[in-house]
Amino acid sequence: MAIYSSSNYQLIVLSKNYFLWVGLKNSVQFMVNPYPDIQWFNENKENSIFKLREKITADNSGTKWLVITEHYRTEEVQQFLPPERVCVLSDKLSLRQLSTSLKCPEFQRRRQKNVPLTHSEIHICLLIIMGYSINTIASMLNKSPKTIYTHRRNAMVKFDCNTLAGLHRKMSTIENCSRY
Structure with missing residues (x-):
């Protein structure tokens, strides 16, 4: 580097x-x-x-x-x-x-659509991509299934996804692009 x-x-x-x-x-x-x-x-x-x-x-x-x-x-x-x-x-x-x-770089992006995922949302999304269910993730992290659902929903909103398939596609794209 x-x-x-x-x-x-x-x-x-x-x-x-x-x-x-x-x-x-x-x-x-x-x-x-x-x-x-x-x-x-x-x-x-x-x-x-x-x-x-x-x-x-x-x-x-x-x-x-x-x-x-x-x-x-x-x-x-x-x-x-x-x-x-x-x-x-x-x-x-x-x-x-x-x-x-x-x-003149613009370091303040519009907050509506380009809000970054929180660490918890990233973690939850990666576990979902690995195939874990919301209930399994909740028990693994000692959280309520409703909390896990909320993190997933927030990530879907930030990624502008309406379905779990869309979330999987976005997360897989990031994961696959990061490999190359």
Whole structure:
């Protein structure tokens, strides 16, 4: 993981795409001055998005984070990262849009749809994806089944899903994308 120069935020490339990393590493310095710290977060593990979340939440310096990831992952990545400290951008931005976003990143996302999942909601969703029932999860975590149901419902609202199949699809997409 390479780090370069500094600014008022750090830039993370959350992608396995080496060409995206190299292109950004070489062009960011010409787009904004002073240019931000640039890190390539390309772990092969299925929980890489969770590790990035831990890294960001563990940083007590108040640093802001600008994350660039694949276009199809931006919405899901936004769900897992704290909105007040992270701005998630798509890799499909034009150079002009990227330059504008680097100069004036928007760290306050709309709260309606892009509210990130809480740790409990993530935990519950992962257990549901593994095939555990609400009653089993409740007994495992010493919680009421109604609490587990509420966490699941909140996650479905945040993911804009109306069915359990939709929730499974979203969580599987995140899990599968994190593997590559």
